[in-house]
Amino acid sequence: MARIAAAVFEDQVSAERALDVLAGMGLAPDSVDSFVLNPPGHHDTFPVGGDEDADDDARAGDRGALRGAALGGAFGILAGALATPIAGPAGLAGGIAAGAYAGALAGALATMGKRDDPGVRPFGVMVTVNLDRARNDDWVLDALYDGGAQMIERAHGEWRNGHWADFDPVARAEHVEFTERASRH
Numbered sequence: 001m002a003r004i005a006a007a008v009f010e011d012q013v014s015a016e017r018a019l020d021v022l023a024g025m026g027l028a029p030d031s032v033d034s035f036v037l038n039p040p041g042h043h044d045t046f047p048v049g050g051d052e053d054a055d056d057d058a059r060a061g062d063r064g065a066l067r068g069a070a071l072g073g074a075f076g077i078l079a080g081a082l083a084t085p086i087a088g089p090a091g092l093a094g095g096i097a098a099g100a101y102a103g104a105l106a107g108a109l110a111t112m113g114k115r116d117d118p119g120v121r122p123f124g125v126m127v128t129v130n131l132d133r134a135r136n137d138d139w140v141l142d143a144l145y146d147g148g149a150q151m152i153e154r155a156h157g158e159w160r161n162g163h164w165a166d167f168d169p170v171a172r173a174e175h176v177e178f179t180e181r182a183s184r185h
Helices: 012-024 061-087 089-111 137-146 178-184
Strands: 002-009 032-037 124-130 151-157
Touching (some): 002 137, 012 032, 012 137, 061 089
Antiparallel strands (some): 002 151
8 A cells, every 4th residue: 555645725826836746856757647536526426416415514414403393483483473463373373384394494594504523535636646656645735735735644555557546536535734734844
């Protein structure tokens, strides 16, 4: 298994600059690779597409909707009771329905959203380096960091014919913390 450093760059221009710096450090062309990394959920590992059985951003929405509907329904009973003398029983039913609907919507929206998962790779252009062929790991990590990498990770994998052959886009990444860089200098 090869030791691998991988970095995700926002665009091709930034990745190319990092590749130029790595080449200037004397890394052989078959020790460095780059490719486009799709956004999370778009890696097409399932037969019907995608790579997740549920959208992580929506996963908690059902529980939030139930809590919101209960709370909104309770407020709806109060509002409906106040409207009953004017609208009759329809006022009570309308108040409960409107409260439950508004509460369910608010509850779902309040619990859904991006979760900051440090193990998920951002999308962009990934540059990978076989560290076993580099003179100094820290120089490689510094070049990736200085090149504007959004994320840098360390991994072990099969490096074959100039590529990280067993790269799995949905595997959890072992991020290199940028504070590691500061402690080296």
